[in-house]
Amino acid sequence: VIVAGGSGVRMKSPVPKQFLELYGKPVLMHTVEAFSTIVPDARIIIVIPQEYFALWQRLCSVKEWNVKHTLAAGGLKRYDSVKNGLALVGKQGVVAIHDAVRPLVSADVVKRCFDAAATYGAAIPVVPLKDSIRKIINETSHNEDRNMLRAVQTPQCFRCSIIKEAYTNAPLNDYTDDASVAETCGHNITLVEGNEENIKITSPADMLFAEVLLKNKFITH
């Protein structure tokens, strides 16, 4: 499930960032191709806002892009978008939920997450933090031990039965990731090593970063 529900406010662009051209094609196509290459037999579900279905289909046609996929409509929040995507997923096997704006995930990370989820139920890629971290409490802030913190990426992988149930039973709808939804329902989350380059593209500088890495074949799928 590739989640592209966002409206791209931060890019100050009239087009949501998942549709922006990156090294020859929209960001979303790079991301989908990562999965279709790394896991060729995976069924691919793309969640985008319904008002962009036509734009997406036009882009696929213009780029003569034929990777097989199913569309699902995005919801109000990320939670709703993922839920709509999961509605098209069966109860057997393992599902990966991945941000559409993370085209730089490595093959190793995808495989590692699928494998760990098959074995343990829920697995996510994480990387250490390079900057010091401060925590804001009331009017002040204090240094937080970054060695105990990890930055969470996607794909977040789950046995389908676990995550479908979690998305049905979760008490809230404003989780920042899928692991938090599973955690709320009592599941333990296995952390696997991510790749540092697997950033979430949200700014023009991120686009330049992604472009130079793709151009230099820095990430192989």
Add this chain to the structure above:
Amino acid sequence: VIVAGGSGVRMKSPVPKQFLELYGKPVLMHTVEAFSTIVPDARIIIVIPQEYFALWQRLCSVKEWNVKHTLAAGGLKRYDSVKNGLALVGKQGVVAIHDAVRPLVSADVVKRCFDAAATYGAAIPVVPLKDSIRKIINETSHNEDRNMLRAVQTPQCFRCSIIKEAYTNAPLNDYTDDASVAETCGHNITLVEGNEENIKITSPADMLFAEVLLKNKFITH
């Protein structure tokens, strides 16, 4: 005080990363130039391991690079390196302590930090976290509210009297940044807005990122 004490283990390079060529000159020269351009009357102290003094002087000569500066010898840990740099700083005015491998700091951020430190005593640039964050506790981990966390960058700016005293009195020597040293000695830290591109260059992908931003004149000093 530009701190380049590190030995560059993560780059798998025989040369520490501050000396690696980036868009025509060593990373360290870009970083120093940011400050000499933004704050032309600042006195510049560069802290590098003593065994690299000769390499640095050769690089300056080869590149015909004439930005006026004083060298100080790096110590065992970052703490020791900063302390050696601060030994050359007087008690009056404001000092900025900056990572040598952060050449992408913006002019706005440098000015904002100096100004806030002059007014409040201690100021550091921070940016929000884009990834979800997990905290590791014993054998497990849980979701941490990223809205309460900030990634800390440099320059970290202080009234000279405050930070010199803090470095003299701090009980430990393994702080990850200077704000933590000041905090240990009871000082309040003012957070100002950083620029997202101001990353710490530690990997080959970071070098590509920095190069493409410099090439595109994305950061102006």
